[in-house]
Amino acid sequence: xxxxxxxxxxxxxxxxxxxxxxxxxPLFLTIINSFKSFGEVMTDVIALPKQLVFSNYSYVWQxxxxxxxxxxxxxxxxxxxxxxxxxxxxxAYKLARTKSKLSGILYFLCxxxxxxxxxxxxxxxxxxxxxxxxxxxTWGLGxxxxxxxxxxxxxxxxxFVKGIPLEIDESATIDGASGFRLFFSVIFPLLxxxxxxxxxxxxxxxxxxxxxxxxxVNGSPDTKTLTLAAYTFVGQYTSDWQYAMTAMVxxxxxSIVVFIFLQKYIVKGVVAGAVKG
Amino acid sequence: MLKTLGRKWRExxxxxxxxxxxxxxxxxxxxxxFAMTIQYSMTKxxxxxxxxxxxxxxxxxxxxMSDTNFADSAWFTIKYAVLYIIxxxxxxxxxxxxxDMKLRTTSWLRAAFFVPYILSLVIVGFIWKFIFMQGFSxxxxxxxxxxFDLSWLGTPELAFISILAxxxxxxxxxxxxIYIAGLQSVPEDLKEAATVDGAGPFRxxxxxxxxxxxxxxxxxxxxxxxxxxxxxxxxxxxxxxxPGGTTYSVAYDIYxxxxxxxxxxxxxxxxLILFLAVLVxxxxxxxxxxxxxxxx
Numbered sequence: 001x002x003x004x005x006x007x008x009x010x011x012x013x014x015x016x017x018x019x020x021x022x023x024x025x026p027l028f029l030t031i032i033n034s035f036k037s038f039g040e041v042m043t044d045v046i047a048l049p050k051q052l053v054f055s056n057y058s059y060v061w062q063x064x065x066x067x068x069x070x071x072x073x074x075x076x077x078x079x080x081x082x083x084x085x086x087x088x089x090x091x092a093y094k095l096a097r098t099k100s101k102l103s104g105i106l107y108f109l110c111x112x113x114x115x116x117x118x119x120x121x122x123x124x125x126x127x128x129x130x131x132x133x134x135x136x137x138t139w140g141l142g143x144x145x146x147x148x149x150x151x152x153x154x155x156x157x158x159x160f161v162k163g164i165p166l167e168i169d170e171s172a173t174i175d176g177a178s179g180f181r182l183f184f185s186v187i188f189p190l191l192x193x194x195x196x197x198x199x200x201x202x203x204x205x206x207x208x209x210x211x212x213x214x215x216x217v218n219g220s221p222d223t224k225t226l227t228l229a230a231y232t233f234v235g236q237y238t239s240d241w242q243y244a245m246t247a248m249v250x251x252x253x254x255s256i257v258v259f260i261f262l263q264k265y266i267v268k269g270v271v272a273g274a275v276k277g
Numbered sequence: 278m279l280k281t282l283g284r285k286w287r288e289x290x291x292x293x294x295x296x297x298x299x300x301x302x303x304x305x306x307x308x309x310x311f312a313m314t315i316q317y318s319m320t321k322x323x324x325x326x327x328x329x330x331x332x333x334x335x336x337x338x339x340x341x342m343s344d345t346n347f348a349d350s351a352w353f354t355i356k357y358a359v360l361y362i363i364x365x366x367x368x369x370x371x372x373x374x375x376x377d378m379k380l381r382t383t384s385w386l387r388a389a390f391f392v393p394y395i396l397s398l399v400i401v402g403f404i405w406k407f408i409f410m411q412g413f414s415x416x417x418x419x420x421x422x423x424x425f426d427l428s429w430l431g432t433p434e435l436a437f438i439s440i441l442a443x444x445x446x447x448x449x450x451x452x453x454x455i456y457i458a459g460l461q462s463v464p465e466d467l468k469e470a471a472t473v474d475g476a477g478p479f480r481x482x483x484x485x486x487x488x489x490x491x492x493x494x495x496x497x498x499x500x501x502x503x504x505x506x507x508x509x510x511x512x513x514x515x516x517x518x519x520p521g522g523t524t525y526s527v528a529y530d531i532y533x534x535x536x537x538x539x540x541x542x543x544x545x546x547x548x549l550i551l552f553l554a555v556l557v558x559x560x561x562x563x564x565x566x567x568x569x570x571x572x573x
Contacts, residue, residue, distance in 0.1 A: 013380045020389040023446070027392065029412055030404050045408075045415040087298040094295035106296055113307035115556055117507045119528040120548035123535050124310035124317065132305070147306025150299050179291050208397030210510050215536075227397045231514065234403050241407055248400050255395045263388055266395075270454050 034246040041242045056246040063243075064229040065221065066250060072138050073226050073254070076213075077206045079142025084149035084202055085195060091150075092157030093187055097169065110154045118148075118211060126215050135216045138223050144216070145206055153198050160194040161187075200262065200269035207255055226251040311552075318546035323539045336546035347547060349522075350530040357441060357526065358505040365445050365452055366497055370490070372449070373456035374482070387457065391450030398447060402514030405443045406430065433523035436516050440524060444511050448504070452497050459493030460486065495566040502562055506555050527551050 033041050034056055035049045060066070095107045118125075125144075126135065134140030164187065172186045188195075213225045224232075230251040234244045259266060318336060320329035340347050372390065376383055393401065409429040417425035429439045463486055471481050509528040512518065518525045518533075525533070531551065535544030 009378070009380070012375060012378065013382060016375060016380065016386055017382055020386050024389055024392065026404055026408050026412075026446075029408060033407070041411065044418075045412040046419060047415075083302070087302055090295045091299035094292055098292055103292075106300065109308075110299060110303060113303060115503070115552075115559055116307055116311060117503075117528065117548075117551055117555055119507065119509065119531045120552040121307065121310035121314050122532075123541060123545060123548075124313040125306065127313070128305060128310055144306065147302035147304075150303050150306075154299060179294075183295075204395055208395075208400075210397060210399045211532075227399055230403070231399050234514075241411055244403065245407060248404055251400055252396050256392070259392065259395050267387065267391065267454050270451060 030245050030248055033242060034249045036242055038240065038242050041245075053242070056242050057250070060233070060243055060246045060250060064233055064247065068221070069224055069226050069229050070254070072222075072224060073207060075138040076142045076145070076225065077203060079139055080145030080149065080206045081199060081202055083143060083146035084153050085198060087146055088150050088153035088198070089157050089188060089191060089195070090183060092154045093161050093183060095154070096158050096161035097166075107154070107158065111151050111158075113151045114155070122211065122215055125212075129216060135218075136220070136223065141213065141216055141223060144212065145202075148212070149202050149206075152201070156194055156198060157191065160191060164190055196265055197269035200266050203258070204255065226254075314545050314549060317542050318549045320542040322542040324541045325539070329542055332542070336543050337550070339543070340547060340550065346522075346525065346530055347527070350525040350527045353437070353523075353525060354506060354508065354527045356437070357508060358502065360441055361444060361505040361508075362498055362501040364441070365449055365501055366494065368445065369449055369452035369456050369497065370487075370494075372453050373460055374486070376453070377457055377460040387450075387453070390453055393447045394450040396447065398444075398510035399514045401443060401447045402511045405439070405446075406515050409439060430516055431520055433520060436520060436524050440508075440512055440515055443515060444505075444508065447511070452501070455493050455497050455500075456490065459490045463489045491566075491570040495563070495570060498566060499559065499563060502559060503555065506551070506558070 029045060032049055033045060035052045035054070036056075037053050040047075040049060091110065095103050095110070129135040129140065129144055132140075134144055168186060168190070169182060172182045177185065208227055209225075210227050210231065213223070213228045214231075217223045217225075217228060230247045233247045317329060319331060319333055321332045321336075322329035376386055376390075380386070396404075413425040413429065416422070427435060429435050467485055467489075468481055471485055476484065507528050508526045509532065512524055512526055512529055516524045518529060527547070528551065531544050531547045533544075534540045534547060538544075
């Protein structure tokens with residue numbers, strides 16, 4: 001009986017491993033074809049490259065100005081993240097700690113936008129961003145994400161703060177701390193795990209976002225992002241699939257590297273964010 | 278007396294300082310644009326003319342009475358959303374049940390299924406376009422299977438299936454993680470008790486695991502619902518709406534009207550309809566699923 005369940009478990013395991021390899025096969029094909037010459041991509045996609053062609057990479061690197069775009073992505077994501085975490089954590093904390101009608105209404109107003117599809121407001125967002133001067137720079141684009149990221153972040157922080165005992169606030173107040181001091185030296189460190197969750201969810205979202213950068217950038221290379229560059233690049237070179245695949249790999253590589261290092265936290269973060277969210 | 282008054286004042290000040298930044302950000306990102314959207318939806322405007330012309334509810338009348346693009350894209354979106362929600366959740370639950378067993382490669386497998394989720398949907402669309410267009414002919418040559426010879430992006434029905442399959446491929450890891458978390462909170466002793474009572478694996482799954490998984494199902498269906506109604510990126514890069522305009526979603530249709538056809542007022546009216554649809558459907562979904570959760 002025991003041995004039977006052991007063999008069935010091994011069979012399940014083998015089936016699952018094969019299934020997962022099939023699942024990842026498209027990514028494998030993408031990578032190997034980014035190392036092929038044009039002719040090889042056209043004649044046989046599934047064969048391994050006869051020799052590794054690195055010139056695809058140097059070509060795309062220069063053509064889309066990779067270092068510049070990478071920096072753009074970094075600036076947009078960092079500015080966006082810092083703002084989201086800052087404005088959402090202080091607000092969620094105060095809203096969760098204040099028991100009043102106003103506080104309840106404001107909390108509802110903060111999380112309600114989660115139901116508004118971006119397509120419903122994209123045109124007017126673009127107009128407002130233009131009139132505020134936010135559409136021309138990476139900083140401005142990052143700042144725009146504050147409002148878009150805030151509803152989910154407030155929601156997750158709010159749920160978490162409710163679980164922190166009020167006595168902690170009180171004893172800190174008695175010790176003479178007040179306002180920001182209390183929040184930043186006592187409460188914020190306690191929110192570390194939930195901040196990690198928000199950072200992970202928002203990094204994946206802002207780094208890969210497409211529509212907002214597409215609308216804001218309007219062809220300017222100064223504010224282009226990696227995903228956007230890959231999109232326009234493929235649009236121009238639809239038949240040069242070897243370059244297209246290279247651009248894909250290069251756009252995606254940073255997130256894969258981050259994923260490999262933070263895998264444990266990412267999976268935990270998604271669970272915390274989703275289950276609480 | 279004066280002191281308490283001072284403290285109250287200070288508390289109010291602090292409340293304002295802490296909450297105002299987020300309220301301003303959200304107002305700029307959502308509420309002001311939303312108010313403007315309502316205003317624009319009742320105008321005719323090409324985005325170039327100085328002032329939009331007020332037309333009342335004409336845009337809405339036109340959308341519902343005579344816009345076949347909108348009807349087609351709405352039908353596409355409904356079909357897509359229903360199938361996506363069902364398939365991605367059923368598949369994710371099945372995978373999660375297997376990956377909840379104590380296998381040696383569990384953590385590797387979970388990571389593997391999650392990887393596509395960290396890629397941007399636009400890029401996922403392009404990768405699959407390449408595979409459907411170039412990769413499948415190579416696969417057909419080496420395997421001889423007829424399935425690889427079909428025109429997966431060239432015929433309307435197959436293009437629909439392709440979009441559905443690619444979106445599921447990209448996002449299933451996310452739902453998988455939610456369900457694994459849910460399964461881990463199902464108490465072991467309940468399952469053991471059922472085994473002692475003579476329940477087989479299927480009985481155990483349907484009578485114990487599934488009801489206790491209800492909170493995870495509520496969240497996953499909610500996520501799948503809101504995401505599938507807004508489907509856009511993957512279609513843009515995979516089919517571009519083709520063949521013959523059969524794969525336009527509502528979100529894509531709005532994008533096309535607003536930014537490609539310069540029908541600003543008209544596109545905005547459609548956007549408002551999309552918002553109302555999302556609102557109504559999610560409220561219905563959440564209330565139905567929450568009620569079932571309590572019963573379970």
